[in-house]
Amino acid sequence: MSHELRDIWVYLSASPLLHLTLTLVAYLGGRWLYQRSGGLAILNPVLLAVVCLVALLWSTDTPYATYFAGAQFVHFLLGPATVALAIPLYRQVCTVRRSLPGLLAAIAAGSLTASVSAVLLGRLAGASDTLLLSLAPKSVTTPVAMGITERLGGLPSLTAVLVILTGILGAMIGPWLLTRAGIADPRAQGVALGTASHGIGTARAVQISETASAFSGLAMGLNALATALLLPLLWHWLAR
């Protein structure tokens, strides 16, 4: 019996089917828990799925390369999905046209603050260059952040996890911190959440108001663009 089971296991782990299926199931499980909790930021579906899958691969001694051979079909869709971000970006630009000058200034400053402060603080605390490169785009939406890190020579997978942690952190402290600092304007709260904490911050802004959510979504998109253009230039200066 155990012999047969092992044969099935050997067969399954050699085909992409198993790890592709596990990826979808782990994500659906994570999403179910997140929704059951009423949208608690700490129960982020991606984080839950990653923890489950890492535990599973680790306990079955499966190398990441074997897992990725199956999961790459999902991973490939990141490229077209990044291009597709142009559509919500276009729609939001049209709805908030009036506030655009202030918005652009806030996002440019936020983009610079996010990457420069992360790199300087990380270096001060003794982080290696690889870690710094993976940390620098932490406030950018995951697909773009991974692309930036990859181009600069960091570790995209580490970036993915750091980006998600940044999102959770910002969604948890954002509204409290901004209110304490006397920033109550829902547009400003939205821009702050979208710039610092991308999609996870935007999910939190949805709970504040419709205005906050629109500004947050736009801030996320424009911050991704701004950081993708600025960070490679900035890195030369920061790396010295």
Added chain:
Amino acid sequence: MIESFAVLLVCQLIGEILVTAAHLPVPGPVVGMLLLFLGLLVRGTVPEVLARTAGALLQHLSLLFVPAGVGVMLHLELLADQWAAVGLALLVSTALTLLVAGALMAWTARLLGDKA
């Protein structure tokens, strides 16, 4: 559906080609996004089919990060070594970013007399 998926892939492909040919440090898909955004600005509307395909892709955007996220298993040692630096940078930098972006937005809105 197929047409709009082709549009997304063509934008990405042109983006990748531009990035490689001009040695740009920007990711190819981001250039693709910029191209599509400019295309929409010129056109003035989002075609219904494109909106639907993009919506389907973006609705489950976070699923697409999972395979890369699992790759963190290769760097657990690095994280264990430098967790303090990572924690400090994430917390302080996120708080600073929230305050800078929020304050600047609130301030310029007031300056321009743009009521909430």
